[in-house]
Amino acid sequence: MDLKNKVAVVTGGAQGLGRAFVEVLLKQGSNVAFIDVNEPLGKELKATLAEEYGPGRVEFYAADVSSKEEFIGAFKKIVDRFGHIDIMYNNAAVVNENDWEKTIAINMTGLVRGTYLALQYMKDNPDGKGAIINISSTAGLCYVPTAPIYTATKYAVVGFSRAIAAVAMKSNLGLRINTLCPGVMKTNLLSSSNIEDHFGQFSQLEELKEMVLERNDFVKPEDVAMASLPLVIDESKNGKILKIDADGMEFISLPEIPAM
Numbered sequence: 001m002d003l004k005n006k007v008a009v010v011t012g013g014a015q016g017l018g019r020a021f022v023e024v025l026l027k028q029g030s031n032v033a034f035i036d037v038n039e040p041l042g043k044e045l046k047a048t049l050a051e052e053y054g055p056g057r058v059e060f061y062a063a064d065v066s067s068k069e070e071f072i073g074a075f076k077k078i079v080d081r082f083g084h085i086d087i088m089y090n091n092a093a094v095v096n097e098n099d100w101e102k103t104i105a106i107n108m109t110g111l112v113r114g115t116y117l118a119l120q121y122m123k124d125n126p127d128g129k130g131a132i133i134n135i136s137s138t139a140g141l142c143y144v145p146t147a148p149i150y151t152a153t154k155y156a157v158v159g160f161s162r163a164i165a166a167v168a169m170k171s172n173l174g175l176r177i178n179t180l181c182p183g184v185m186k187t188n189l190l191s192s193s194n195i196e197d198h199f200g201q202f203s204q205l206e207e208l209k210e211m212v213l214e215r216n217d218f219v220k221p222e223d224v225a226m227a228s229l230p231l232v233i234d235e236s237k238n239g240k241i242l243k244i245d246a247d248g249m250e251f252i253s254l255p256e257i258p259a260m
């Protein structure tokens with residue numbers, strides 16, 4: 001898929017990795033609609049990017065992906081504005097072990113809804129194409145010892161994305177779903193969250209976070225965003241899991257059901 005003049009949607013696009021996706025897609029010639037619950041930051045970024053890339057190429061929509069009404073409403077506005085959707089990055093997530101139901105609602109339910117909404121609109125695309133990138137983490141292949149719920153949601157992203165990719169292929173939908181598993185990045189998610197909210201009943205293990213920070217084996221959001229592009233462009237890629245961390249990039253193989 002050529003990225004020029006395509007329409008891309010990014011959730012959690014106001015900062016961190018989401019912002020890097022927004023910027024890399026704009027640089028490649030796509031038009032981008034980003035959704036975020038942080039309205040002031042979203043508006044500020046939209047103004048900055050509209051100045052750099054042109055006012056018609058980027059839009060911001062304030063919405064909480066854990067709210068069915070808000071997420072559907074944002075999608076409708078995006079399709080009204082751009083006509084259709086070619087690319088979807090389901091990126092918004094939080095680490096909150098205290099309010100763990102909210103973590104599941106954002107990281108899992110929000111990602112499932114984002115995937116289903118994108119499929120619903122993409123299946124009517126005249127070129128019959130569409131690419132969805134679901135953001136998991138190396139925590140969705142290993143684990144974050146202090147964050148079992150966050151870890152569970154990131155495993156869920158891997159399993160859901162593999163299964164839905166198989167369904168899309170078997171239904172000859174022409175739509176592709178791949179998973180990206182980044183390693184640790186120095187973003188708001190890692191650095192600035194309230195420690196008790198972040199780790200809930202495991203907050204006494206704060207030193208583990210310090211150990212991760214001291215290891216200094218971070219990957220940059222811009223590099224992760226660049227690395228994600230082949231999953232969109234290369235039409236042979238469906239149901240893949242791409243890990244990118246400080247050691248480099250690797251497609252991960254997980255067991256398959258033999259008869260499938």
Ligand SMILES: NC(=O)C1=CN([C@@H]2O[C@H](COP(=O)(O)OP(=O)(O)OC[C@H]3O[C@@H](n4cnc5c(N)ncnc54)[C@H](O)[C@@H]3O)[C@@H](O)[C@H]2O)C=CC1
Binds near residue numbers: 094
């Ligand atoms: N930072 C890290 O070390 C890693 C992050 N990831 C994943 O990368 C993705 C992005 O994370 P970061 O950029 O690090 O986080 P971040 O905290 O810097 O940015 C996340 C963005 O999502 C938005 N957001 C949060 N809840 C939302 C909701 N309910 N509705 C709409 N927007 C919402 C936030 O306002 C924020 O702008 C997440 O899926 C995360 O799990 C994966 C591996 C490592």
Ligand SMILES: CCCCC/C=C\C=C\C(=O)C/C=C\C/C=C\CCCC(=O)O
Binds near residue numbers: 189
């Ligand atoms: C141990 C606490 C680290 C802080 C975790 C907070 C957010 C992490 C978000 C991620 O998606 C992290 C990605 C990868 C795993 C992080 C740490 C693993 C630590 C164990 C190890 O060394 O492998």
